[in-house]
Amino acid sequence: MVLEAPKWSSLPYDWYRHMRATSPVWFDEATHMWNIFRYEDVCFILNNPTIFSAEVFPGSPTPGLPSIHGMDDPRHRTLRGFVSHPFSPRMIAQLAARTKQVTDQLLDAVIADGQMDMARDLAYPLPLILMAELLGVPTQDQARFHEWSHALISNSTPETIIASPERHLWAIRSFYDYFRQHLQERRRQPRLDIISRLLASQVDGQPLSEQVILDMCVLLMGAGNETTAKLIGNALLAFQEHPTVMQELRAEPSLIPSAIEEVLRLSPSIVSSHRFTTQEVTLEGVRIPARQAVLFRIASANTDETHFEEPLSFNIRRYPNKHLTFGQGVHFCLGAPLARLAAKIALSRVLERLDDIQSIPERPPKHLQGFFVCGVESLPVTFRVVPQ
Numbered sequence: 001m002v003l004e005a006p007k008w009s010s011l012p013y014d015w016y017r018h019m020r021a022t023s024p025v026w027f028d029e030a031t032h033m034w035n036i037f038r039y040e041d042v043c044f045i046l047n048n049p050t051i052f053s054a055e056v057f058p059g060s061p062t063p064g065l066p067s068i069h070g071m072d073d074p075r076h077r078t079l080r081g082f083v084s085h086p087f088s089p090r091m092i093a094q095l096a097a098r099t100k101q102v103t104d105q106l107l108d109a110v111i112a113d114g115q116m117d118m119a120r121d122l123a124y125p126l127p128l129i130l131m132a133e134l135l136g137v138p139t140q141d142q143a144r145f146h147e148w149s150h151a152l153i154s155n156s157t158p159e160t161i162i163a164s165p166e167r168h169l170w171a172i173r174s175f176y177d178y179f180r181q182h183l184q185e186r187r188r189q190p191r192l193d194i195i196s197r198l199l200a201s202q203v204d205g206q207p208l209s210e211q212v213i214l215d216m217c218v219l220l221m222g223a224g225n226e227t228t229a230k231l232i233g234n235a236l237l238a239f240q241e242h243p244t245v246m247q248e249l250r251a252e253p254s255l256i257p258s259a260i261e262e263v264l265r266l267s268p269s270i271v272s273s274h275r276f277t278t279q280e281v282t283l284e285g286v287r288i289p290a291r292q293a294v295l296f297r298i299a300s301a302n303t304d305e306t307h308f309e310e311p312l313s314f315n316i317r318r319y320p321n322k323h324l325t326f327g328q329g330v331h332f333c334l335g336a337p338l339a340r341l342a343a344k345i346a347l348s349r350v351l352e353r354l355d356d357i358q359s360i361p362e363r364p365p366k367h368l369q370g371f372f373v374c375g376v377e378s379l380p381v382t383f384r385v386v387p388q
Helices: 015-023 039-046 075-087 088-093 096-108 117-121 125-137 139-154 159-165 166-188 194-200 210-239 243-251 253-266 336-353
Strands: 025-028 034-037 115-117 272-277 281-283 286-288 293-297 354-359 366-369 374-378 382-384
Touching: 034 039, 039 281, 039 293, 075 194, 075 210, 088 096, 088 336, 096 117, 096 125, 096 336, 115 117, 117 125, 117 336, 117 374, 125 139, 125 194, 125 210, 139 166, 139 210, 166 194, 166 210, 194 210, 210 243, 210 253, 210 336, 210 374, 243 253, 243 336, 253 336, 286 374, 336 354, 374 382
Parallel strands: 034 293
Antiparallel strands: 025 034, 115 382, 272 293, 281 286, 354 382, 366 374
């Protein structure tokens, strides 16, 4: 049975299905990348980092990923350890009260109006504020953070970066200049934040270089908040488009984590990522030479009909739900616990405090379909306040 693709997502599900069936390993002449579409092949790439390296090879036309996402073990493992503590499940659980407080403050700011843009008023500022506090930078700079991270993450494709790198480079320079000032402040007066922790860290008796620390800060503030914001926005849109789901979640809030996993599967913030072959490898009978860029399509793998029953149906009770949105193996997403926590609390508070959430016909949702990320940029709604 061919299922209709969800209307609330901008992903090319039909194309994914066609490519899985006809060209599961396809070389794109425009980007000079090998595209991988099937679930099992994506898992193979993620679980074989010695064959598929995260580090860009010299002379590659394809950009590498920032900081630890663009490193292989053992260096990747060492540097990841320096920032893993604030993102451990135990530490993230301690952020629950603060996350709820920020969520309520954001809702309080708009609740008297009876309408809001759920993306711009909630989904984007919430993870940005949380990440800024973890890093120890002023949350009042959030407008600049959002602009820079949006330019860095949302529109970054190999083609646009190579053909017109100005905006991408501007965002990186802006982040570097900003965090360089905060590094100078922390050297004089350390605090209990990630920047101070990185400055105090050493590898083989040597402190981390300024460039490594800057890369980590840009990764956390840029990629970290942007992808979590898109998860929350995508979930709010999915729930709005399925009124019965919202009713079900209000009646049974314990289903919210499962619903979040289904949003992550069917409308992932990260739709693709890439690696570089260290040796010749064969996938689906196709030979991929060494020193090649390989783009694995996470959104396609997440809807692979050989792995997921009725893959295009939005099923908040789906179990098991082994989607690949957070990756697998050594590069499993460091921020996954924070993303799940922020989404769970934000969605819970929306369902508890708002009712009769309706889209505004003259202001339809706006999607951003990037090469690596996908999400809702604007989601105007009206609502009725639930008496507390």
